Amino acid sequence: MAPSVAVVGGGISGLAACYHLTRGPHPPKVLLLEASARLGGWLQSTRAADGAVFEHGPRGIRPGGTAGADTLHMVSELGLAGAVLPVPGDHPASRNRFLYVAGALHKLPSGLGALLRPVPPFSRALLWSGLRDLLAPAGTEPDESIHAFARRRFGREVADIAVDSVCRGVFAGDCRALSVRSCFPLLFQAERSRRSVLLGLALGSAERGGGDTHGSGAESGLSRRARAERWSQWSLRGGMETLPEALAEFLRERGVELRCHQRLRRLSRRHDGRWELTLADGTVTADHVVSAVPAAALAEALPAEAAALAQELRRIPAVSVAVVNLQYEGVALPVTGFGHLVPSSEDGSLLGIVYDSVAFPEHNGAATASLRLTVMLGGAWFEQSFGDPATAAPELLLHRAQAAVREQLGLEPAPTRSIVRVHQACIPQYTLGHWQRTERIGRFLAEHRLPLSLIGASYSGVSVNDCIASAKAAVERLLGPQH
Numbered sequence: 166m167a168p169s170v171a172v173v174g175g176g177i178s179g180l181a182a183c184y185h186l187t188r189g190p191h192p193p194k195v196l197l198l199e200a201s202a203r204l205g206g207w208l209q210s211t212r213a214a215d216g217a218v219f220e221h222g223p224r225g226i227r228p229g230g231t232a233g234a235d236t237l238h239m240v241s242e243l244g245l246a247g248a249v250l251p252v253p254g255d256h257p258a259s260r261n262r263f264l265y266v267a268g269a270l271h272k273l274p275s276g277l278g279a280l281l282r283p284v285p286p287f288s289r290a291l292l293w294s295g296l297r298d299l300l301a302p303a304g305t306e307p308d309e310s311i312h313a314f315a316r317r318r319f320g321r322e323v324a325d326i327a328v329d330s331v332c333r334g335v336f337a338g339d340c341r342a343l344s345v346r347s348c349f350p351l352l353f354q355a356e357r358s359r360r361s362v363l364l365g366l367a368l369g370s371a372e373r374g375g376g377d378t379h380g381s382g383a384e385s386g387l388s389r390r391a392r393a394e395r396w397s398q399w400s401l402r403g404g405m406e407t408l409p410e411a412l413a414e415f416l417r418e419r420g421v422e423l424r425c426h427q428r429l430r431r432l433s434r435r436h437d438g439r440w441e442l443t444l445a446d447g448t449v450t451a452d453h454v455v456s457a458v459p460a461a462a463l464a465e466a467l468p469a470e471a472a473a474l475a476q477e478l479r480r481i482p483a484v485s486v487a488v489v490n491l492q493y494e495g496v497a498l499p500v501t502g503f504g505h506l507v508p509s510s511e512d513g514s515l516l517g518i519v520y521d522s523v524a525f526p527e528h529n530g531a532a533t534a535s536l537r538l539t540v541m542l543g544g545a546w547f548e549q550s551f552g553d554p555a556t557a558a559p560e561l562l563l564h565r566a567q568a569a570v571r572e573q574l575g576l577e578p579a580p581t582r583s584i585v586r587v588h589q590a591c592i593p594q595y596t597l598g599h600w601q602r603t604e605r606i607g608r609f610l611a612e613h614r615l616p617l618s619l620i621g622a623s624y625s626g627v628s629v630n631d632c633i634a635s636a637k638a639a640v641e642r643l644l645g646p647q648h
């Protein structure tokens with residue numbers, strides 16, 4: 166009888182694991198268990214009757230590197246190539262990103278001119294930060310906060326303004342608590358191998374033939390187009406939720422059993438070595454379990470003999486984000502680009518504003534001239550700004566988002582449409598020493614020979630690409646490379 170695999174968690178990681186599990190010539194029997202009523206996890210899109218699309222989770226996926234190419238390959242295999250909405254390299258949403266500092270919007274510097282002379286909000290030409298990086302000795306600590314690393318290599322201003330903002334944009338997190346080794350492994354390795362981040366990145370890129378991250382990934386027509394047109398990101402015509410929907414359809418056709426409303430309560434080993442999974446209304450057994458739930462959720466289900474593992478898993482925290490989608494009619498942005506980020510020194514509660522209709526005007530629907538924005542609030546500053554995310558009032562969050570749009574973009578009219586979502590513990594935080602936690606987790610699994618794979622955003626990358634890559638890698642460890 167074919168071995169059976171239970172995949173727990175129906176977000177993009179769990180769905181991608183099922184996809185890779187069923188691609189080989191002798192696929193195991195696969196069962197997916199999802200606690201909520203729907204599949205997709207944080208990939209959530211609202212499709213309005215007039216064709217407008219509002220993203221409540223991820224809104225753009227990067228095409229670069231191995232993981233980016235592999236995701237595009239999967240998208241092609243799912244028959245979604247025609248639904249891809251690319252943002253080419255010469256598009257304003259690729260070229261223009263802004264920071265809101267000291268009450269004004271500033272375009273993030275690009276080009277030689279910006280390197281040679283001071284460009285606000287920076288008081289010195291960025292050339293000096295580059296020279297500092299080329300001359301400073303390499304760090305020796307096994308890990309360091311992103312802020313300390315950036316300050317040491319590029320100076321305080323770059324750390325306080327640019328790096329602080331980027332960490333809020335990517336992780337909704339505080340760069341003084343996040344680990345450079347785990348959040349930006351390429352930068353950490355670049356310094357270790359070449360003594361300079363810039364030199365390490367440049368030489369690494371040259372060695373990889375100019376690619377922006379290591380490796381090349383599976384080739385597809387989409388990845389070739391992405392390279393030729395220098396896409397900065399892409400979405401899907403029906404919104405990001407199209408991806409889990411297409412995966413679910415693909416998996417059902419291949420006989421994968423997809424069960425919603427099935428929260429894993431308890432995971433225990435039987436005498437014969439198989440797993441027993443206790444659900445709300447019964448049990449199932451499996452030879453192998455792939456956990457695609459957040460680390461803290463897995464910790465709750467583990468048996469007493471895995472207490473040491475549960476303890477490590479609980480040490481991986483996550484922050485909450487309020488996502489406020491706004492639509493306006495008859496107004497224009499003061500600038501055009503991807504959006505702007507706000508450093509924590511300016512306003513902790515407001516992470517940034519994405520100008521969705523610039524990157525993806527196709528999502529405006531019938532109201533082609535409307536402006537769609539997403540205001541991101543909270544993150545590592547959620548509790549201090551808005552209190553308990555479980556009880557934060559949507560009206561308060563909407564009010565805060567509208568005030569930010571008025572102050573920072575000068576848009577006075579009220580939005581014609583608004584949606585407020587509070588995502589509790591939605592982005593894991595790789596804090597200082599995360600690499601040691603993941604090593605101890607790996608050691609526990611190996612020493613106890615547990616037929617358990619851990620995948621998803623809690624461990625080795627939070628982007629959609631990282632999650633899919635973690636699923637692929639786990640399946641390859643279990644079954645060998647699948648084609």
Ligand SMILES: Cc1cc2nc3c(=O)[nH]c(=O)nc-3n(C[C@H](O)[C@H](O)[C@H](O)COP(=O)(O)OP(=O)(O)OC[C@H]3O[C@@H](n4cnc5c(N)ncnc54)[C@H](O)[C@@H]3O)c2cc1C
Nearest residue numbers: 174176177178200206207222223224429591621622628629
């Ligand atoms: C607001 C926001 C914006 C983002 N923007 C981007 C972006 O633009 N680009 C990008 O690449 N990434 C972005 N990300 C990151 C990315 O979307 C996530 O890291 C990724 O979707 C996480 O997927 P996952 O499957 O690992 O986890 P999840 O999506 O959290 O899925 C886990 C699933 O497990 C289920 N579950 C939990 N407990 C149990 C249990 N006990 N039993 C059974 N099921 C359980 C949950 O219901 C959920 O469906 C964003 C994330 C957020 C929150």
